[in-house]
Amino acid sequence: GAVVSQHPSWVICKSGTSVKIECRSLDFQATTMFWYRQFPKQSLMLMATSNEGSKATYEQGVEKDKFLINHASLTLSTLTVTSAHPEDSSFYICSARDPGVGSYNSPLHFGNGTRLTVT
């Protein structure tokens, strides 16, 4: 079945540095990918929608200059957390829908997530 690969699975960085997270669709082309954030014991909150070849669409309250999203190809989207701070520590999950499966009822395929810890 369709697989979404997310890398790294965990990362520890110092405050003020930047971290890049990659999300790849391995056996399908994803024109749209979604980035979610999940705090401990909470639900997934959509941060932004990544569109191939165009600018990402950010949800209200998400700083686009802090969370840079690049979707340069049909199989890769990246999320860069710039000038990270401890409050950015969280679990970040990407997802993509296989457009070849059918209409919008096709489920989203999720990456395994990235646990970011900013010290």
Place this chain on the structure above:
Amino acid sequence: AQTVTQSQPEMSVQEAETVTLSCTYDTSESDYYLFWYKQPPSRQMILVIRQEAYKQQNATENRFSVNFQKAAKSFSLKISDSQLGDAAMYFCAYRGGSQGNLIFGKGTKLSVKP
């Protein structure tokens, strides 16, 4: 805006018994899709079952079934013959017909007692 509500933060079930997880949603759309996802401690999101709103028949996947009440905007998940491996967080999710992203409920933590 669409919302998804899971009113049970935690549930517990005895192994081999049946448990029902509740979910309600609010939407003004007529075309939408509903999902239940399982998130074990590994944090991997696993699709359990999905339901198209235009289908009256409740979806079933082996031990998992839903009770979809469109008029009441209710979408509960029934797990039969519960197994230890069913222990996880369960998220109810909504997707509008014109959207790609999912809107999640806050989740229900399911414990399975041996």
